[in-house]
Amino acid sequence: MAELICKTIEDYLNAGKIILKTFPENKVFAFYGRMGVGKTTLIKAICSYLGVKELVNSPSFAIINEYKSASAESIFHMDYYRIKNIKEAFDIGYEDYIYSESYCFIEWPEKIEELLPEDIVNITITEDELGKRIISF
Numbered sequence: 001m002a003e004l005i006c007k008t009i010e011d012y013l014n015a016g017k018i019i020l021k022t023f024p025e026n027k028v029f030a031f032y033g034r035m036g037v038g039k040t041t042l043i044k045a046i047c048s049y050l051g052v053k054e055l056v057n058s059p060s061f062a063i064i065n066e067y068k069s070a071s072a073e074s075i076f077h078m079d080y081y082r083i084k085n086i087k088e089a090f091d092i093g094y095e096d097y098i099y100s101e102s103y104c105f106i107e108w109p110e111k112i113e114e115l116l117p118e119d120i121v122n123i124t125i126t127e128d129e130l131g132k133r134i135i136s137f
Helices: 009-022 039-049 086-091 094-098
Strands: 003-006 028-032 064-068 074-079 103-107 121-127 133-136
Touching (some): 028 039, 039 074, 039 103, 039 121, 074 094, 086 094, 094 103
Parallel strands (some): 028 121, 074 103
Antiparallel strands (some): 064 074
């Protein structure tokens, strides 16, 4: 397991680059961590590295946001915080996104864990007593 420490936005940008370079064949990433710890910030950094020019924000209410990479490929950003059960994930067509071969970044994956593919990259973000974010993968 690798760990990265983030104190600044530049640290997040570097972390996003390192994560993608560490897992060049993987497309589905699950982001674990308490609310406000920096999951969306890290996803923004990864999307920036992929050349997304659109505003990247948490899809808390929409559940899924779609962005385009620099090469016009779809990138899906999912936030399952608001779903109440697995049936809702099926209703929104989670498998169409997760198995699309596009990048898929999932916040609150614990809500749909039994539906996630085996080759998913799990990323956990915690905060130390000084407020630094620790990204583990």
